[in-house]
Ligand SMILES: O=C(NC/C=C/[C@H]1O[C@@H](n2cnc(C(F)(F)F)c2)[C@H](O)[C@@H]1O)c1cc([N+](=O)[O-])cc(O)c1O
């Protein structure tokens with residue numbers, strides 16, 4: 474038995490999913506986490522909402538905060554047009570190593586770059602070090618107490634442009650009340666709530682979309 478849950482999820486995928494088939498890998502993670510061990514992947518119910526919003530946005534530049542095992546990274550990467558730039562920030566080196574292997578197995582490693590470190594240290598360097606101008610789509614799925622400070626940091630660093638789409642997971646459970654309060658009361662965002670359920674659970678949860686108005 475692998476020593477940590479995230480390694481067991483990766484092992485299950487490597488042994489049971491079809492290499493180079495992103496959707497099959499996503500389905501395998503969902504099967505393992507619904508039948509064997511719960512894990513904090515966005516899951517399929519919220520994942521289908523994520524897919525729809527990514528497809529509608531058709532982003533050329535994507536940022537994800539909170540890679541974890543790479544589940545949402547694989548979901549998003551398979552929807553991106555050729556040449557799109559996808560950066561994902563992960564603070565935990567063990568999670569980053571697992572996600573890297575997940576992306577390799579899924580065949581999306583050329584589409585997505587894992588940046589290891591904290592958001593507060595990496596976001597200010599994105600323009601200079603990673604040649605990013607602005608992001609078309611940002612998926613926020615890290616610690617909920619970082620949602621507001623990181624959103625403000627993205628604004629301050631000039632990484633948002635008119636029409637940039639921010640999509641935040643878990644705004645109901647575990648909850649991000651200060652984020653909802655911030656984006657819903659700020660004239661610079663147009664917000665939409667997408668009620669759903671917590672992954673692999675019947676608990677209520679929701680995604681919040683906040684479009685930056687410039
Ligand atoms: O805690 C949850 N998510 C936190 C997610 C955390 C993941 O994001 C990474 N991170 C931390 N900082 C950064 C950055 F980017 F700042 F560097 C990245 C952490 O190392 C971890 O891999 C969660 C919890 C529940 N739940 O039901 O408890 C359900 C969910 O869907 C969840 O996402």
Ligand SMILES: [Mg+2]
Pocket residue numbers: 513514515614642643
């Ligand atoms: Mg989440």
